[in-house]
Amino acid sequence: MNSLLELNNVSVKFPTRFGEFTALNGIDLTVHAGEIHGLVGESGAGKSTIGAAVMGLLQSPGYVSAGEILFQGENLRLLDDDAYHRVRGDRISMIFQDPQTSLNPLLTVSVQLIETIRQHNDMSVEDARERAVALLRETGIANVEERIDQYPHQFSGGMRQRVVIALAICTNPDLIIADEPTTALDVSVQKQILALIRRLCTERNIGIILITHDIGVINEVTDKVTVLRSGRVIESGLTGDVLARPQHEYTKALMAAVPRLDKRLDRFSNIVGNDELTNSDSSWVIDGASAQYATNWLLDGKQLLKSALPENAVTQKHADVKLDEQTDNRILSVTGLDVSFSAEGSDFFGGRWFGESRKFKALSHVDLAVQHGEVLGVVGESGSGKSTLAKVIVGLVNPTAGSMRFDGEALPIGRERARQHPARRRIQMIFQDPYSSLNNRQTVEQILAEPIRFYKLSANQTQTRQLVASVLDLVEMPQRAMLKYPHQFSGGQRQRIAVARAIVAKPDFLICDEPTSALDVSIQAQVLNLLKDLQSTLGLSILFISHNLAVIRQMSDRVAVLKGGELIETANVEDFFNNPQHAYSQQLLEETPSLAFG
């Protein structure tokens, strides 16, 4: 079979002020018609750069510095800009990651489709519209005649991605580059979209390059796979061969770092080593600061709890006691929690005068308890109310009904919780996105010293500095990091700082809201290991929120499943993964792509 696309020794360079940065280094790649070729790698591996290079849409000032890009035997690098632009959409199309942002919000779906079709075909508006309707129907959108004239925001995420796919195939291209097409979607929708891509590939005999960081997706849908790292091809071949018998160390490590759904491991294997952390910074230390100092300080005053707890907690995990019966050991419980948001705010003249406001129910009648020293995993799809639950507990969102108890006492809702309320310190939260959860205008020292000062946890300035340095040590960061600003760190390092900020308040209860979903698998493994270690040394109770079932399995003792604001199921983690009770839980488990090979 003749190859559709062939990359021979392609290099891409980005000139910067500090010399040229080589984004791709001698890439060879062959894609045939009717096959899905996966590109997998971590951020910075150059996956998306390959797509952009083929499209001729490299972000300025990047350029292809060497090699040839042969598309149906024609070297695309020799085309001038006009000729290249005619190829785009017509013969090569692209699907972007986030369907929320890849459609023009101000134009209806029909306008965007018809414009694209007419751009590449000499066709009347009526004919183009007919074709658009047929395409939307083919990509699985119901009620097409009515929906075609709607705007993108009126479609759900999965439906939007179908529209994006319809736009990508509306001119009958021969090659489609799909850049993380399902990363922003829920697992159930992801499964449908992957099936759709597979079907189009087979039915229309299109070649597809599927770019993803998710080995589960690669395993599920691709025919061939190329593993990339730092702009080089590490390994390439048939998907089954590469994943079942990885030849290269990096491929093995990458696969090992993926949290497993099928069994629980004590720790994640660490692929890349903490190489980003072991640098010259380690020589800069503050007197008397060490991880041990931080641990002692954090455990100080918890002696009572500590002696009473760990054994207790351990026995709980292993004994087949029904945990819900041991109500006296609850650190946190919520009862009959209801949260609704009004869709329209009422202003001075009130929505009521001119029409009633609509309510959206984010949580309804949630009963949940977390035991001392336990990790409760909360899992659910987007919109299931996971994050709302976290916000209610820390007091960022006020519930409309229900009550909460924390460590034996009633926990006031956010509006009524005084600034000096002890729970403000004892409950801490780690957010999803480490890029927006740290103040970029403060040094790491200021960020970490703030809780110490606010809760008056140290005797003097010297001890504060000591504590900051020690806690950094505890989260495996060099102490020197305290002098820098958050933007000087990578995502994984930032998340460590966020963990340090939460820990330094001496919390008993930690809420982790998707703490690793913005991170690469290798970094995710490191951060999850860190959280596990901290949890076992400090005896923390954790509410661990994630959409990723595999991560939940690795992290939690018990699991709670949320759907549309309702609690579907709670169970011990092993019971849940071996034998989920609720139909929805079973469906979730089934739809999660995994690395289980036959």
Added chain:
Amino acid sequence: MLSFIARRLLQSVFVILAVSLIAFSLFRFVGDPVAQMVGQETSIEDQENIRERLGLNDPLVTQYTRFVGNLAKGDFGYSYRTRQPVSEMILKRMPATLELGALSLIISLLVGIPAGIYTALKQGFVSNALLVVTLVGISVPTFVIGIFLIYLFGVTLGWLPTFGRGETVSVGWWQTNYLTWSGWKALLLPALTLGVYQLTLTMRLVRAEMQDVLKTDFIKFAQARGINYRSLYFNHALRNTLVPVITIIGLQLGGVIAFSIVTESVFQWPGMGLLFLDSIRYVDIPVMSVYLVLIALMFVVINMLVDLLYVAIDPRVRLKGQHG
């Protein structure tokens, strides 16, 4: 939609009340209106008489309530200076200011938007030149620009008149400049002076917004679909820059009309701004109050129009009280 407009107008009543209250409490510091009205030989008793008759001895609150009450009855009062009805004076001056504001807005949009798009897309000498020249326009005070233009086109080249409205044509009570050649010539310099600031602002805003929008996924996706560049820039991208641009232009338009005082004074343009300036000089409280109320009303109306334009541009925007 209608309920939205109704609610906005209702709100505007409160805005106007607030503005007039603030204005009223400031007027006592402008000086004594009676001292401006009378000659030196008027006796103190007569002055006191006038003051009593005009109600200037009443407490501020009483004066204010009287003003608002009269306003509600449609009675705008009489000018202290000319003794004409205030409504008549303002109506006569309004067309001049509105025509000046409208032309300067049109100039700033017709030049600013294309220049903004151009500078966003193309780097190079022309772009840099445009950016630098307009920077001068924004950093030099309006009256300096006005005087420079008068010197260049009025005095040195002698092409355009340096003051006044030129010949005007009456359409009903509205005196327009737009229908005579001399009117256009007289309008050009003041409109240019007034528009330069807006022009620079529009251009820079369009440029910044365009640069942001061009980085978005949907523009990259449209590019990857091979949409031609003309549609890509002028339909897909420009439309998405309009919401912030319209917000600023709307606010600025209000400012231009309300505070064209400086330009009107430089060119002796017989508009509302000049009238306001004269009124301040004579402590003509009735004219000042009505002028300020009118300006407040205009700001509210412009903002409402801007909000309605949002709906027309962005389908995601829903006004309060609107269902859909």
